Structures are given as C-alpha cells and as structure tokens.
Amino acid sequence: MDxxxxxxxxxxACPLPLTEYKNILLAxxxxxxxxxxxxxxxxxxxxxxxxxxxLHDGAVFGIGNERCAFSTDSYVINPIFFPGGxxxxxxxxxxxxxxxxxxxxxLYLSNSFIxxxxxxxxxxxxxxxxMKNAADAAGVQLVTGDTKVVDRGKGDKLFINxxxxxxxxxxxxxxxxxxxxxxxxxxxxxxxxxxxxxxxVREGLEFETQIQSDCAPxxxxxxxxxxxxxxxxxxxxPTRGGVASVLNEIAESAGVGISISEHLxxxxxxxxxxxxxxxxxxxxxxxxxxxxAIVSAxxxxxxxxxxxxxxxxxxxxxxxxxxxxxxGMVVMKTRIGGRRVVDMLSGEQLPRIC
Amino acid sequence: MDxxxxxxxxxxACPLPLTEYKNILLAxxxxxxxxxxxxxxxxxxxxxxxxxxxLHDGAVFGIGNERCAFSTDSYVINPIFFPGGxxxxxxxxxxxxxxxxxxxxxLYLSNSFIxxxxxxxxxxxxxxxxMKNAADAAGVQLVTGDTKVVDRGKGDKLFINxxxxxxxxxxxxxxxxxxxxxxxxxxxxxxxxxxxxxxxVREGLEFETQIQSDCAPxxxxxxxxxxxxxxxxxxxxPTRGGVASVLNEIAESAGVGISISEHLxxxxxxxxxxxxxxxxxxxxxxxxxxxxAIVSAxxxxxxxxxxxxxxxxxxxxxxxxxxxxxxGMVVMKTRIGGRRVVDMLSGEQLPRIC
Numbered sequence: 001m002d003x004x005x006x007x008x009x010x011x012x013a014c015p016l017p018l019t020e021y022k023n024i025l026l027a028x029x030x031x032x033x034x035x036x037x038x039x040x041x042x043x044x045x046x047x048x049x050x051x052x053x054x055l056h057d058g059a060v061f062g063i064g065n066e067r068c069a070f071s072t073d074s075y076v077i078n079p080i081f082f083p084g085g086x087x088x089x090x091x092x093x094x095x096x097x098x099x100x101x102x103x104x105x106x107l108y109l110s111n112s113f114i115x116x117x118x119x120x121x122x123x124x125x126x127x128x129x130x131m132k133n134a135a136d137a138a139g140v141q142l143v144t145g146d147t148k149v150v151d152r153g154k155g156d157k158l159f160i161n162x163x164x165x166x167x168x169x170x171x172x173x174x175x176x177x178x179x180x181x182x183x184x185x186x187x188x189x190x191x192x193x194x195x196x197x198x199x200x201v202r203e204g205l206e207f208e209t210q211i212q213s214d215c216a217p218x219x220x221x222x223x224x225x226x227x228x229x230x231x232x233x234x235x236x237x238p239t240r241g242g243v244a245s246v247l248n249e250i251a252e253s254a255g256v257g258i259s260i261s262e263h264l265x266x267x268x269x270x271x272x273x274x275x276x277x278x279x280x281x282x283x284x285x286x287x288x289x290x291x292x293a294i295v296s297a298x299x300x301x302x303x304x305x306x307x308x309x310x311x312x313x314x315x316x317x318x319x320x321x322x323x324x325x326x327x328g329m330v331v332m333k334t335r336i337g338g339r340r341v342v343d344m345l346s347g348e349q350l351p352r353i354c
Numbered sequence: 355m356d357x358x359x360x361x362x363x364x365x366x367a368c369p370l371p372l373t374e375y376k377n378i379l380l381a382x383x384x385x386x387x388x389x390x391x392x393x394x395x396x397x398x399x400x401x402x403x404x405x406x407x408x409l410h411d412g413a414v415f416g417i418g419n420e421r422c423a424f425s426t427d428s429y430v431i432n433p434i435f436f437p438g439g440x441x442x443x444x445x446x447x448x449x450x451x452x453x454x455x456x457x458x459x460x461l462y463l464s465n466s467f468i469x470x471x472x473x474x475x476x477x478x479x480x481x482x483x484x485m486k487n488a489a490d491a492a493g494v495q496l497v498t499g500d501t502k503v504v505d506r507g508k509g510d511k512l513f514i515n516x517x518x519x520x521x522x523x524x525x526x527x528x529x530x531x532x533x534x535x536x537x538x539x540x541x542x543x544x545x546x547x548x549x550x551x552x553x554x555v556r557e558g559l560e561f562e563t564q565i566q567s568d569c570a571p572x573x574x575x576x577x578x579x580x581x582x583x584x585x586x587x588x589x590x591x592p593t594r595g596g597v598a599s600v601l602n603e604i605a606e607s608a609g610v611g612i613s614i615s616e617h618l619x620x621x622x623x624x625x626x627x628x629x630x631x632x633x634x635x636x637x638x639x640x641x642x643x644x645x646x647a648i649v650s651a652x653x654x655x656x657x658x659x660x661x662x663x664x665x666x667x668x669x670x671x672x673x674x675x676x677x678x679x680x681x682g683m684v685v686m687k688t689r690i691g692g693r694r695v696v697d698m699l700s701g702e703q704l705p706r707i708c
Contacts, residue, residue, distance in 0.1 A: 024473045029503025042479055043499060046486040051462070051497040059497035061462065063521065064420035072464035072517055076502045076509075108405070108415065110426035110517050114468070119378045125396055132400040143405040143413035145397060148430045149383025150706060154510035155430075163426055163464050163517035167417065352504060 029352075031240025031286075032345025056176060057098040057236065060168065069104035071095055072163040078352045080127065080157050083197050084213030087160055088127035090288060092134035092142075093217045094239070094354060095162040100219040101235040101291065103174035103226065104166030106138065111162050112146040116155035127158065138217035140164070171230050178233035179254035181324040184300040186293040188221065188307060189214070189315045190266035191243055195285035195350050196274045205277065207270055216289030221312045228306040231299035236292050239354055241345045244283040246292060247330045248344040257326030260342070261333045264319045284345045286353045294322060383706075385594025385640075386699025410530060411452040411590065414522065423458035425449055426517040432706040434481065434512050437551050438567030441514055442481035444642060446488035446496075447571045448593070448708060449516040454573040455589040455645065457528035457580065458520030460492065465516050466500040470509035481512065492571035494518070525584050532587035533608035537676040538654040540647040542575065542661060543568070543669045544620035545597055549639035549704050550628045557632065561624055570643030575666045582660040585653035590646050593708055595699045598637040600646060601684045602698040611680030614696070615687045618673045638699045640707045648676060 004021050020037075027034045044052065051059045058071030073094050080087040092109065099106040111131065115124065135142050197213040199205075218237060225232060234254075238246040243265070251258045267275070267282045275282050289312060295303050300318060307313030330342040358375050374391075381388045398406065405413045412425030427448050434441040446463065453460040465485065469478065489496050551567040553559075572591060579586060588608075592600040597619070605612045621629070621636045629636050643666060649657050654672060661667030684696040 022475055024469050024471060024475060024478065024503055026471050026503050026505060029469065029501055035501060038501060039499075042475070042482055043501070046482050047465075047489075047496045047499070049495050049497065051495060052499070056498075059462065059464075061497070063422060063519075064418035066418035068417060068519075070462060070464060070498055070519060072466045072498055072515065073500045074466040074468050074502050074513075074515055076468060076504050078508075108413065108424060110413075110424060111401075112426045112428040112515050112517075114428050114430055114513055115378050115383065117378060117380050121376055121378060121396070124378065128396055128400050135401075141403050141405060142401045143403065143415070144410075144424055144426055145393075145401070145406070146427045147383055147389060147392060147397070148428050148706075149378055149380050150430050150510060150513075151380060153507065154432075156504060156508035159428075159468055159504075159513070161426065161428055161466050161515035161517070163466075163515070165417075165422075165424060165519065352502075 026351045027347050030345060030349060031245055032347065057101040060102055067168040069099050069102035069166045069168055071098035072161065073098060074159060074161040075354060076159050076352050077198065077354055078156060079201060082201055082213055083210045085215035086127055086130050087158055088130035089134040090215050090354060091160040091162045092131050092138060093215050093288060095164040096138045096140060096217045096219050097237045099164050099166035100222040101237055102168065103172040103235065104168045106140045106164055106166040106219050108143045109135065109140050109162050109164040110144045111142050111160060114155055114159040115147065115149045116157050117149055117152045119157050138219055169226065172226055174232060174235050176234050176250050176253040179250050179256050179294045179322045180233065181256060181322050182297050183233055183294045183322040184297055184318045185258065185260060185320045185322065186295060186300065186304060186316055187265065187319045188291045188313045190268050191287055191290060192267060192271050192275065192282035192285035194288040195353050196271050198353055199278055199350060200274055203278065205274060211270055211274060214287055214289035216312055218289065218291050218312060221307065221310045224306045224310050225293065225303050229299040229302045231296040232293055232303065233296065234294035238287050238290060238292055240286050242284040242286055243292065244330065244342045245345050250294065251330055252328045255327055257323040258320060258330045259323045260320030260330065262335050264317060266315060280349060283342060284349055286350060288354065380705045381701050384699060384703060385599055386701065411455040414456055421522040423453050423456035423520045423522060425452035426515065427452060428513060428515040429708060430513050430706050431552065431708055432510060433555060436555055436567055437564045439569035440481055440484050441512055442484035443488040444569050444708060445514040445516045446485050446492060447569050447642060449518040450492045450494060450571045450573050451591045453518050453520035454576040455591055456522065457526040457589065458522045460494045460518055460520040460573050462497045463489065463494050463516050463518045464498045465496050465514060468509055468513040469501065469503045470511050471503055471506045473511050492573055526580055528586060528589050530588050530604050530607040533604050533610050533648045533676045534587065535610060535676050535678040536651050537587055537648045538651055538672045539612065539614060539674045539676065540649060540654065540658060540670055541619065541673045542645045542667045544622050545641055545644060546621060546625050546629065546636035546639035548642040549707050550625050552707055553632055553704060554628055559628060559631065565624055565628060568641055568643035570666055572643065572645050572666060575661065575664045578660045578664050579647065579657050583653040583656045585650040586647055586657065587650065588648035592641050592644060592646055594640050596638040596640055597646065598684065598696045599699050604648065605684055606682045609681055611677040612674065612684045613677045614674030614684065616689050618671060620669060634703065637696060638703055640704060642708065
C-alpha cells in the first residue's frame with residue numbers, strides 16, 4: 001500500500017495533490033472516505049457547476065414548466081444473481097430509488113450493457129426479464145439503450161448502467177442541505193440485508209433461512225409519504241457505505257449534527273449474526289430497499305402513519321434527530337449508555353456490492 | 355465457433371430462439387447483424403414500448419411543454435488515449451452527437467465511471483480534464499455522476515457511460531422512418547478516420563503523418579443546418595458499423611431503398627491505404643465526427659451551403675438518394691460502373707472501437 005502513496009516530492013505530473021494514492025484502489029469505489037476524496041478532488045474540481053454541486057442522488061433542473069431529476073448509476077455487483085434479486089432488478093430499482101430520493105416520480109430509464117465475451121445468452125435473457133419485471137413494478141419505461149461487448153477477461157460477465165429521468169411534483173422541496181435542528185430521522189426498516197445477502201453468497205455462509213437482499217423500488221412509498229405531508233426535508237437511500245455514510249453526508253452538507261440511538265436501529269437477528277461472523281458493522285452495510293427521511297418534528301407522525309401502511313415501510317421508526325451541536329458529525333447513543341462518533345466508512349468494506 | 359451454435363433440439367431453457375449462439379461473442383457488440391439480432395430478440399422482445407421502438411439514437415418524449423431527447427452510451431474503447439482524442443472526449447461527444455441526431459439541443463450529461471483497480475490516478479485526471487474541455491466545447495453541463503471500482507482483471511482500465519438530455523426545437527421532426535424516395539443523402543466529410551486511427555495504434559502501423567480520430571461534437575453543425583432548413587428528415591452519425599450499417603438501418607426502418615455512388619464517398623488517401631493494409635472496407639469503419647443527413651431534394655442546396663460554412667461540414671456532399679426500388683436495401687454504383695448491394699456488417703470487424 002505504501003508504494004501506492006504519493007511522495008509529495010516525486011514531481012507527480014498532476015496539477016493537484018489529488019488523492020493520497022497514485023493508483024485507484026477498490027476502496028475508491030466503496031462509498032466511504034476515499035470515494036468522497038476522489039469525487040471532490042478529481043471530479044468536482046473540474047466538473048463543478050451549480051447542478052452537480054447539489055450532490056444529491058440526482059441533478060435537479062427545469063425543463064419547460066417542469067422540474068426534472070436526472071440520475072445515473074453503473075452496477076457492477078458480483079455475483080450477478082443473488083438471493084432476492086439480480087443485477088437487472090438492482091439496476092432498475094437503484095436508479096428508480098435515486099430519482100425517488102430527489103422527490104421525483106421516475107418516468108424513463110435508459111439501460112446500457114457492458115457484456116463480457118462468453119456470457120451465456122441465457123443469463124442475459126434472465127437479467128432482461130428481471131429488468132422488465134422491475135420496470136413494470138416501479139411503473140417506469142425503459143426507453144433507450146446501448147450494448148457493448150468486451151473481450152474475455154476485460155470485464156466480469158455483465159455491468160449495467162441505468163440512467164433515469166423523473167418529474168418533481170409541485171411543492172416538493174427535498175435536498176440534503178435542508179436538514180434542520182429539531183427534524184426527526186426516520187428509517188424505513190431493518191438494515192444491512194442487501195450487503196449481507198451478497199457477502200453470505202460470496203463467502204458460502206449457510207443459515208437456516210437464506211438472507212435475502214431487500215432490493216425494491218421505493219417510489220411508491222415516497223409517493224405515499226409526500227401525499228401525506230410535504231414537510232419532508234431530506235430523503236436518502238443508504239446504499240454503498242450504509243446508514244452511517246449517508247447520515248455523515250447529510251450532516252456535512254447541511255452543516256448540522258445528527259444524533260441517533262443504537263438500540264433503535266433495527267437489524268434482524270440473522271443479519272446481526274452474519275455481521276458478527278463476517279466482522280461487519282451493520283451501520284456501514286449497503287441496503288437497496290430502505291430509505292432515511294428527515295422530516296420536521298410536526299410532520300413525523302403523519303409520515304410514519306402512511307409508511308406503516310405501505311409494505312416497504314411497515315417497520316418504519318424514528319431513530320434520532322437533527323441537532324445544532326456536533327456540526328458535520330453523527331453521534332450515536334450506544335446500548336451501554338455512552339456516546340460515540342459514527343464516522344464515514346474508511347477503506348473498503350464490501351467491494352462490488354452494487 | 356460451432357460449439358457455440360445452438361442446437362435446436364438441445365432443450366435450451368430460454369423460451370425464445372434468441373440468437374443463434376449460446377454465448378455472447380465480441381461481434382454482438384460490433385454494430386452489425388449480430389448486434390441487431392441481439393437487440394431485437396433479447397432486448398426489444400421484452401422492453402418493447404412506443405418510445406424504445408423508435409430505434410432512434412435516443413428516445414423522444416414530452417416533458418411539460420417541451421419535447422426531450424434522452425440517450426445513453428457506454429464507452430469501452432481500447433486504448434483509452436488515442437490520436438485525436440481519448441475515452442473522455444469520446445464519451446462526451448458521442449452522447450452529444452446521439453442527441454443532436456434526434457434534432458435536439460444537448461443540455462445535460464451524466465457521467466458514470468467503471469474503473470479497474472490500479473488505474474493511475476493521473477490517467478483518470480487526464481480523462482476528466484478532457485471531458486471538461488469537451489463539455490465546454492459542446493456547450494453541455496455534466497450534472498450528475500457515479501463511480502465504481504472493479505478488481506484488477508475484471509475490467510480494463512476505464513469504461514465510461516454518459517447519458518444525456520436535450521430539447522428539440524419547435525418544428526423539428528427528425529426520425530429514421532421519415533426518409534422518402536427522392537430525398538438526398540448528404541455526408542458531412544471523409545469517412546473511416548476514427549476506426550482507422552484506433553486500429554493503427556493497436557496494430558502499430560506508422561504513417562508519414564499520424565491518422566487522427568475525427569471525434570468532435572456535431573451539435574453546432576446540426577444547429578446551423580436546422581436554422582437553414584427544417585426539411586431535414588433523418589440525421590445519423592455513422593459510428594460502430596460505419597456508413598454502410600447506418601444506411602441499412604435507415605433503409606430498413608423507413609422501408610425505402612438507398613442508392614449511393616462509390617466514387618462520391620470521400621476517403622483520405624492515408625485512410626484508404628491503411629484500410630488496404632488492414633483489410634477493412636471504409637464503408638464499415640466507425641466515425642465519431644461525421645453525420646449523414648437525409649433531406650428533401652428542395653432543401654439539399656440550402657443545407658449544403660451552411661454545412662460548407664461550418665468547420666465540421668466543409669467537405670459535405672451528396673453521395674446518393676433515397677429510392678422507391680430495393681426496399682430495405684442499400685445499393686452502390688461502383689467505380690467500375692456496376693451495382694452492388696451494400697449489406698449490414700456481419701461478424702466483428704473492429705472490437706471496442708467506441
């Protein structure tokens with residue numbers, strides 16, 4: 001690893017210090033500190049503009065008389081078929097969810113395939129059927145696409161990019177910067193199921209009942225929440241980097257503190273067991289069908305009520321609140337009564353989880 | 355190859371005949387017959403909807419009071435740096451051009467990186483600078499992005515997806531189905547430069563002066579053409595599969611014949627020489643800064659005039675016309691005075707050219 005660290009006196013030709021590494025590491029894609037460093041120093045330093053700098057799950061801009069959200073994600077998950085889903089349903093739901101987290105109704109998705117030579121056509125067919133089903137379930141259309149094939153050993157079976165466009169209804173104002181002291185933090189259900197489902201398959205762990213990914217489209221749940229109350233300030237789905245990383249991003253971007261209680265955060269017994277075996281903290285493990293909503297204190301009860309009536313929000317609960325102290329930080333009351341800082345994920349925990 | 359052919363009696367589990375192959379070949383990404391078979395039998399058979407079935411370079415739909423175009427492309431070009439460009443400028447210009455070919459003014463682009471572990475940060479930095487310059491030159495904003503990292507040997511340095519959104523000005527009606535007998539076929543300049551620039555580097559060919567990719571944004575040229583005359587029926591950029599494949603697609607989708615003259619099609623001497631050495635027909639070689647316009651006979655002169663005044667259309671000329679005979683086919687008058695059918699590319703000619 002040290003060989004990869006940049007020697008500040010080495011005459012490295014880039015005009016910026018960039019990251020502290022000369023070569024890209026897996027951790028640069030992990031959703032934690034190195035990902036943020038890469039995005040800030042390499043991408044944002046050049047691409048900076050008002051829209052990109054929102055650092056939302058998508059960009060929000062006007063087209064004609066409408067406000068649109070536009071989002072993109074490439075999916076490189078390994079394995080491409082897993083308990084509870086596959087790369088196709090993940091690619092549809094992931095982008096649908098990114099749009100929903102901007103408060104948008106997702107409408108149109110693109111799909112772009114990078115296929116490794118030798119992929120069985122039957123596997124591609126299964127993925128395509130799954131994308132079709134996921135698109136129908138989420139109520140979106142797959143409207144444009146692209147197919148590339150790379151030589152054997154230059155890809156890994158299948159990568160899929162989906163980008164998507166949605167429309168933001170009038171009166172909806174969702175943005176990470178809007179978290180305000182006093183706001184309540186709602187979590188829609190138990191965490192870490194997607195990441196642990198993938199890691200269990202990779203590590204060959206066996207349980208009495210198999211842990212399933214929670215991969216699901218969240219736009220229906222968000223519709224119901226916004227219909228109940230427009231005072232939703234922030235929505236995020238805790239994917240790569242998990243609940244801990246998403247809360248850190250919100251705290252940083254809104255310049256507030258976030259206080260959560262460990263004993264309130266739901267983790268299924270099986271997932272907790274797997275986390276112990278694998279050495280993971282569930283707070284950092286990816287979810288693909290859960291959301292965090294930051295809502296005004298007044299709105300919390302009405303939002304929770306509609307969530308409880310939706311299949312994907314039955315177990316929704318308040319896990320903490322936004323505070324004026326600890327600006328930019330996430331602080332957790334632990335089970336044993338102490339307090340600890342929950343930092344952003346550092347290093348690589350779960351490569352290629354989405 | 356035969357082992358890969360599907361035995362119709364083998365009990366192959368897919369419900370469709372699909373392609374004639376069991377496993378994906380490089381040629382499925384080549385832009386020719388196998389690509390079309392894959393798209394039609396695997397993707398379109400499931401994803402079919404009115405928008406996708408336009409089979410345009412992008413999907414066209416209304417948002418509020420505007421008509422939008424939406425397009426996606428993943429770039430897997432090898433090598434990532436080449437004479438005349440790099441994967442970054444290609445990724446920006448390629449999607450800008452796809453939108454322009456729908457008659458849209460490109461506005462917003464997403465960028466999604468799939469990076470192989472170990473890529474020098476400096477290489478990524480060069481690509482990012484190049485994307486920034488290309489976006490500025492084309493007048494588009496990069497508004498949302500994603501970064502994934504895959505393990506060493508599971509990718510190839512860098513793949514980039516760009517998706518884009520543009521707005522179609524009032525009165526513009528461009529669509530492959532609109533080619534009508536009597537329409538003139540305009541080509542904006544000499545062909546095959548992108549593909550041959552890439553292949554020359556790969557094969558280590560040396561020429562007196564290096565062949566450069568023609569990679570360029572065509573939206574400015576299209577703006578000028580549409581300002582001069584709205585009677586442009588079809589626009590296409592002949593990328594993968596080259597001029598021959600694009601003309602075949604238009605002939606098929608509009609149900610017309612296309613007649614072109616070999617001696618009119620401009621190929622630089624150096625490119626022609628390289629094609630002979632490498633065994634390529636320039637008609638099938640990719641371009642990244644050329645367009646084909648199919649315009650009404652009345653409009654041809656005014657469109658050509660503005661093209662000649664634009665740096666990317668100086669050498670534009672009429673290479674043939676749309677005819678009522680030979681429905682679905684492209685027929686070429688050869689140099690020696692005969693006629694031959696110009697078929698769609700079959701098999702793989704130039705893998706990973708874009």
